[in-house]
Amino acid sequence: QQQVKQSPQSLIVQKGGISIINCAYENTAFDYFPWYQQFPGKGPALLIAIRPDVSEKKEGRFTISFNKSAKQFSLHIMDSQPGDSATYFCASMLSGGGADGLTFGKGTHLIIQP
């Protein structure tokens, strides 16, 4: 049973465009929502994270938008670059240290075309 649904499964964006990846979670107790970036042969690397007390968080070209009532959050990559081509995972967790650690979405394979 998947508690975090991620879409799309794959995404192709032109260089300079905006990449948007969406996630929906089911467990209303989740209160920490990170995004991870994974390159082939490497481990997931924490990109940006948000807590439900804010609706948006921006770090450089990366922005998380969070909608608590809809139980959805999304990653926006502005001015997408070929170096952003990777697999992106959204995740959810109980920051108080719940029993399940990080619950991941199934990932989005992002390709930025030059």
Place this chain on the structure above:
Amino acid sequence: DTAVSQTPKYLVTQMGNDKSIKCEQNLGHDTMYWYKQDSKKFLKIMFSYNNKELIINETVPNRFSPKSPDKAHLNLHINSLELGDSAVYFCASSPNRGQPQHFGDGTRLSIL
């Protein structure tokens, strides 16, 4: 210096064997984890350790056992390997429970 390091990077072995994967973190974190990434890249938590105590254990076969000799290490032991165990296993650590996790680069386990 690598923050979370795993060895070996690749592990090829036969069904029925017993193997171990080592993990070390030099971040001074109190909590360490093991995740399994399957062929479809789905990541799932297997175990977490906090201050040398097992705090979660998902529905993982008891052939898998984490062992922590000290706070900086969490090794994964797997007995009687099965074909379905083929996957990439990631170690991760965080300052404490419920805090951002940092991952190693994974160990690709292939069962022949």
